[in-house]
Amino acid sequence: NAGVTQTPKFRILKIGQSMTLQCAQDMNHNYMYWYRQDPGMGLKLIYYSVGAGITDKGEVPNGYNVSRSTTEDFPLRLELAAPSQTSVYFCASSRVVDEQYFGPGTRLTVT
C-alpha cells in the first residue's frame, strides 16, 4: 500500500494563477481531508469529505474548492492564488472516527 500520496511536492505560483493539488489514497478510506500548515502553527482544516460525492467546508475554506468523484481521489483546487495561500498543504484519510493518515505534503509558494 502506498498510503496517501500527494503531488506535486513543491510548486511556485504567481499571484492570480490557479492549480490543483492532487491527493490519492489506496486504503479504501471513506473520510478524506485537506489541511494547511503555516510556519510555526498547527494544521487548519480546509475541506473534508465523508465519501464520494460528499464534501464540506472546514475552518479555512475561502479561496479553495474540492471535489470527490471517487473514494480514492480528493483534489484541492486553488483559484486566483494569493500570497496568503503560501503554506504547506497536507491531505489525510481515515476510516471513520479513527486516526488520520497523512500524505507527505505539498509546499506551495505564491509570489
Place this chain on the structure above:
Amino acid sequence: DQQVKQNSPSLSVQEGRISILNCDYTNSMFDYFLWYKKYPAEGPTFLISISSIKDKNEDGRFTVFLNKSAKHLSLHIVPSQPGDSAVYFCAASAPAAGNKLTFGGGTRVLVKP
C-alpha cells in the same frame, strides 16, 4: 479562538530522561484526543490516542494522560531517544463534528544525546 493549545513551543531534554508535553483544550464536547509526531518535510504520523472514557493510555515508551475536569492532556515519553526529536501535535475531535480534528500549534522536542 484556539480550542486546542500547546503552550510550550519547544522542549529540550537529555537522552534517557522523560519528555512531558502538555495540551489544553476549551471545548467540553471533545471526546477523543490524539498525538501526532512530525519530522521535517514529512506528513504527521499518528502516535497515540485516548478516549474521554479513559484517563490513561500507554503504548511502549509513550503514555497519554487525560484530565477531563482540567481540560488538559499530556504526553510522556520515557525514556526519550534522539529519534524522538520532532514536532508533536495534540489534536481533538468531538462527536458532533464527525471525525474533524482540531490541532494545537505543536511542540518541538529536541532530545540531546
